[in-house]
Amino acid sequence: MTTEALTKTYNIDPFVQIAKNVDSGTFNFKDLFIGFEKLSAVQTIFGKKTDEVLSKLKVEVFPRKGFMGVSDEDGHIFASKYYLNEGDIWSVYLDAVHELVHVRQFFEGKNLFDPAFSYVDRPTEIEAYRLGVIEARRIGLSEQEIFDYLEVPWVTKAEHVKLANTCNVAMDQINISPHKSPKHGNIRKKKS
Numbered sequence: 001m002t003t004e005a006l007t008k009t010y011n012i013d014p015f016v017q018i019a020k021n022v023d024s025g026t027f028n029f030k031d032l033f034i035g036f037e038k039l040s041a042v043q044t045i046f047g048k049k050t051d052e053v054l055s056k057l058k059v060e061v062f063p064r065k066g067f068m069g070v071s072d073e074d075g076h077i078f079a080s081k082y083y084l085n086e087g088d089i090w091s092v093y094l095d096a097v098h099e100l101v102h103v104r105q106f107f108e109g110k111n112l113f114d115p116a117f118s119y120v121d122r123p124t125e126i127e128a129y130r131l132g133v134i135e136a137r138r139i140g141l142s143e144q145e146i147f148d149y150l151e152v153p154w155v156t157k158a159e160h161v162k163l164a165n166t167c168n169v170a171m172d173q174i175n176i177s178p179h180k181s182p183k184h185g186n187i188r189k190k191k192s
């Protein structure tokens, strides 16, 4: 039986809601990602400024396949309409937390797309993924599910394993054999 993955519910706090059936356009972060300012993980990112930052933050929903990212021009979040509406809620949730780390990094003046580093070695990515992995565990993902979440189309298998190691995934619990994550098949130009 493999139905468990379809029916499994994660421990996402009841005060959190993520909008569905969103059309393309520009939205207030707090209108699409409700309750995120109450998450400890998010408060870890922004501290006392959490509510102030999230209240001003915009999300640009674009009408193409892809995922989420942060603009390196003004620090707003962008997100694929299809990913928001059709992606697994836990994946969208974890990506939102990940992107909020990049929002803070942007306002600190960090280069989110520093070409001196590969994706899995870039310090801004490592910080964002490490926080995401901790949050993934908190909402009940298994180590295997976390490992699969870290698989993205633009990194090699070796880079995927390296990223998982860097993020302290319990590799002794992982089956590394190729696994089709829901993210496969999507392509985007640039992701932070």
Ligand SMILES: [Zn+2]
Residues within 6 Å of the ligand: 098, 102, 124, 125, 128, 191, 192
């Ligand atoms: Zn990132």
